[in-house]
Amino acid sequence: MPMPRIDWHDLPASTRAAVEQHTGAVLEASTARAGMNSGIAATLHTTDATLFVKGIPTDHAQARHQELEAAINPHLPNASPRLLWRVQTGGWDLLGYERIEGRHADYTPGSLDLPLVADALVELQQTPCPDLPIKKAEQRWSSYAGPAGVEQLAGDTLLHTDFAWDNILITDRAHIIDWAWPTLGAAWIDPAVFILRLMDAGHTAPDADACARQIPSWRTARRDAVTAFSEANARLWDEIANEDPQTWKKGMARHAHDWVTYWRARPV
Numbered sequence: 001m002p003m004p005r006i007d008w009h010d011l012p013a014s015t016r017a018a019v020e021q022h023t024g025a026v027l028e029a030s031t032a033r034a035g036m037n038s039g040i041a042a043t044l045h046t047t048d049a050t051l052f053v054k055g056i057p058t059d060h061a062q063a064r065h066q067e068l069e070a071a072i073n074p075h076l077p078n079a080s081p082r083l084l085w086r087v088q089t090g091g092w093d094l095l096g097y098e099r100i101e102g103r104h105a106d107y108t109p110g111s112l113d114l115p116l117v118a119d120a121l122v123e124l125q126q127t128p129c130p131d132l133p134i135k136k137a138e139q140r141w142s143s144y145a146g147p148a149g150v151e152q153l154a155g156d157t158l159l160h161t162d163f164a165w166d167n168i169l170i171t172d173r174a175h176i177i178d179w180a181w182p183t184l185g186a187a188w189i190d191p192a193v194f195i196l197r198l199m200d201a202g203h204t205a206p207d208a209d210a211c212a213r214q215i216p217s218w219r220t221a222r223r224d225a226v227t228a229f230s231e232a233n234a235r236l237w238d239e240i241a242n243e244d245p246q247t248w249k250k251g252m253a254r255h256a257h258d259w260v261t262y263w264r265a266r267p268v
C-alpha cells in the first residue's frame, strides 16, 4: 500500500535537528512527487549543498527494506547516489543521499534514454554481490512458481528488480536509484522485469524483447527458465492487482500475461 508522504517541515523537530547535525541548517525543502514507498522524500537545500532525503517511520513494516537499502549502498556502481548519513531519531529512519540533478527515465518507444538504461543495467550486472542478507530470487518468487521453475531463478547476480521509470534518473547517463528490493539471482531476471515496464510505456512484447537484447544476460537466457519466471511474475502481478486494483497495477498484470503469451509462441 502506498504511504502518505509528509513534507520536511512535518517531521518532528528532534528528527530535523538530528539531520541538521549532518547537513547544517536546512534553508529550503521540496517534496518529491514520484515514488510511493517512502513516507518522506525531499530535496534539501542548505547553505553549502543540495541533497536528497528519504525515509519511513522506524516502526514501519518496510523497515527491513530501508535497512538493506542503507547496507547495500557502498557496494553499488558509482552512478547510484552515495548514502551520506542515516538518522534514526524521533520515530523516523532517514537516509541522506547525494542528490542527482536529473529527470526520470522516458521508456516510450524510440526514447534515447533506453540505451542509457541498458548501459546502467549492464554495468550493474558486473557488480559483485555483497555479503549481505539479500533475498534470493528463488525465495522471492517461490509462492508463484513450482519447485522446478523456482530452481531456474537461482544465480549470483545482484538484481534491482524494480525498474519503474521513476527509479531511474537521467543526466548524461542513467542512475539506478531506490534500492529497497535488492535480490540475488539469475542475471536475466532484471532485463525480464525491465521488459514489463517497457510494455507499460507502450512497447509491444517483441519490441521490448528486442530492446532488452542490448543486455548480454538476456541474449543468453534459457528459454524455459524465462518461461518459468514470466509465469511466476504474472501470478505475482495478478496478486498485486487483486489486492489493490489501481489502474497501473491492473495494466502491469495485463502486460505480464501478454508477455507470457508472446514468449511461449516466440520462434527459437
Ligand SMILES: Nc1ncnc2c1ncn2[C@@H]1O[C@H](COP(=O)(O)OP(=O)(O)O)[C@@H](O)[C@H]1O
Pocket (backbone or CB within 6 Å): 032, 033, 034, 035, 036, 037, 038, 039, 041, 052, 054, 081, 097, 098, 099, 100, 101, 102, 166, 167, 177, 178, 179, 180
Ligand atoms: N538521490 C536522489 N537525487 C534526486 N532525486 C531523488 C534521489 N533519490 C530519489 N529521488 C526522487 O525521489 C523519488 C522517490 O525516491 P525513491 O528512492 O524512488 O523512493 P520510493 O521508495 O518512495 O519510491 C524518485 O522517484 C526521484 O524522483
Ligand SMILES: [Mg+2]
Pocket (backbone or CB within 6 Å): 034, 035, 036, 037, 166, 167, 178
Ligand atoms: Mg521509487
